[in-house]
Amino acid sequence: MSEIPVYDPKVLTSLIGDDQQSINEYKSEFLKQCVPSLRQIAAAFNNNDKNAVKEAAHYLKTSAKAVGALRCANRLQEIEDSALAEQRAELKQHITLLQQDIRDVKKEFI
Amino acid sequence: MAGKRALASRHPQVVLIHSVDLESGAAVIVSQHMEDFRAFKEGEQAINAIKEFKPKILLLELNSVKESIAFYVSLVKEHNLLTYPHQVVLLCGNKEAGLAYAVCAKGSFYDYFVSRPIYEKFRLKSILNNLSKMLQIQEEATTLNDSYINALDTDIDELISEANSFQQNIHNSIENCRSALVNNGGHNNGDGEDVTEVLTPLISQIEDEVRKSLQAFIANLAKQKKTNKSHHQQLKKSVTAECKFIKDIPIEDTDGTTEAESDAPPSEELLKQAAEEQNEEAARLLAEQALLDNSILLGDEGAVEQAEKPKPKKILVVEDNHIYRDMIKKILSSAGYYVVEAANGMEAIKESNKLKFDLILMDLFMPELDGLNATKQFRKRMGKKDLPILALTGNKNKDLVVKWVSSGINGYIMKPSSKEKIIQAVEEAIHKKEARSS
Structure with missing residues (x-):
């Protein structure tokens, strides 16, 4: 996982161009979206609701991919896969690591 | 109404009925959002509550959609309840979203919400907001109509009494005329001149009275017509386009008159x-x-x-993630397309009823109604067989692609793709459709 870059700026540029203001707006919006999504994933995990975990992870994965938060997107895919396979221990580990991935994205964005 | 935390309301206008063994998470959301709300477990207690409170908004969250419908039918048929204007929202599990959608699409209930698991609580709030707004408008229109009908009753009474008095006046005049003729009988010299002399002023008097009475009568009728117009305008002001189905609003006819729709459905x-x-x-x-x-x-x-x-092509972008949806919208708008957004399949169906789109870009995994089921709805129920639908997906597994094609999806765009690739895929799909049409 560590070899996957935290952030690839080219992804966002290829989608919306190089207007810095728009880029910053989308980055900021993504960070805002991370907070409730992470809470939702954790709550669904605690309720043992694998479908809700999968849905919340899939939702955040879309914007993670779009803004180029690659490691985060990859982690969310792992979460989806673990939830689908009902591997609770792995799922817990991925959710914990997702928190760190989001912190890393934040550092890159700021 | 929104944003207030409330204890159990004494006269709830919004009532949720849920299964005995079901802890309703929706109840918490609604209680935080609305003042006049209470939840009841199904059974005698719930039936008594409906009888007593006569709620205008009823949320049904029983173990299955079938049970909810059966309970509603028993309320109406067996207990003879809910005989007044009200709206029902079905709360259901994720697996029954398609069934709940179909029930609502037939017009049996106002809307549905997936409450197990609760994924999009703001949608539930939005449904309740819309319902409250609609019912408030309906109530205002009814009040306006009631006051108008009361005023109309008074006016009509006045017109009737005026017509009676007019009739009496004519009757009196004719009687006077007869008396004058009788009194004049003894002085008649046989050449008829005296009779003419007597009758001429009397007839003039009657004519004059008829003219005056009719003028007053016509003036009152004109006033009545003016009041009608003013009432109609007031009603129009109080009702927005989305509420045109409210039952008791007079609708202007082509000849300018109005009709009341009473209790008939739209x-x-x-x-x-x-x-x-x-x-x-x-x-x-x-x-x-x-x-x-x-x-x-x-x-x-x-x-x-x-x-x-030529007018810009219209594209519907269906994606639950608002960040990605906004990006796609900007990309397509900058390429000259007219873009409308929808957050799930259900919204997409509503939007496509309003506008004829040239293409739909649709995420596959969404809450409420997912992309595959929405596509099936477009193809089978709505007859949009030629409408190009492209899937937005991060997965290009061959088996999945075969499944998408069998559901009616024409192609897919990987998430995320570059701006150029997205525009190219859209252009190709539209050109293909145009080539087929021509």
Whole structure:
């Protein structure tokens, strides 16, 4: 996982161009979206609701991919896969690591 | 109404009925959002609550959609309840979303919400907000109508008494005439001149009275017509386009008169009219946008040619993640397309009823109604067989692609793709459709 870059700026540029203001707006919006999504994933995990975990992870994965938060997107895919396979221990580990991935994205964005 | 935390209301207008063994998470959301709310477990207690509170909004969250429908039917048929205007929202599990959608699409209930698991609590709040607004408008219209009918009753009473008095006056005049003739009988010299002399002023008097009475009568009728018009305008002001189906609002006829729809359900004509008005509005907005896009200025040479350019193609972007949806919208708008957004399959179906789209870009995994089921709805129920639908997906597994094609999806765009690839895929799909049509 560590070899996957935290952030690839080219992804966002290829989608919306190089207007810095728009880029910053989308980055900021993504960070805002991370907070409730992470809470939702954790709550669904605690309720043992694998479908809700999968849905919340899939939702955040879309914007993670779009803004180029690659490691985060990859982690969310792992979460989806673990939830689908009902591997609770792995799922817990991925959710914990997702928190760190989001912190890393934040550092890159700021 | 929103944002207030409330204890159990004494006279709830919103009532949720849930299964005995079901802890309703929706109840918490609604209680935080609405003041006049209470939840009851199904059974005698719930039936008594409906009887006592007569709620205007009823949320049904039983173990299955079938149980909810059966309970509602028993309330209406066996207990003879809910005989007043009310709206019902079905709360269901994720697996039954398609069934709940179908029930609501048939018009049996107002809407549905997936409460197990609760994924999008703001949608539930939004449904309740819309319902409250609609019911408030309906209530205002009813109050307005009641006051108008009371005023109308008084006016009609006055007109009747005026007509009676007019009749009496004519009767008196004729009686006077007869008396005058009788009194004059003894003085008649046989040449008829005296009778004429007596009758002429009397007839003039009757004519005069008839004219005066009729003038007053006509003036009152004109006043009545004016009041009718003013009432109709007031009603129009109080009712927005989205509430045209409210049952007791007089609708203007082609000849300018009004009709009251009483308790009848919204007619096909009314719905068609509302849809046409929405289409006209959309077409107007499109034309305005085209004008702005082309920067046409008054007096510019060639402005007419520019104005006659083809209208922009209309694309519906269906994606639950608002960040990605916004990006796609910007990309397509910058390429000259007119873009409408929807957050799930259900919204997509509503939008496509309002406007005829040239293409739909749709995420596959969404809450409420997912992309595959929405596509099936478009193809089978709505008859949109030729409408290009492209999937937005991060997965290109071959088996999945085969499944998508069998559901009616024409192609897919990987998430995320570059701006150029997205535009290229959209253009290709539209050209293919045009080639097929021609």
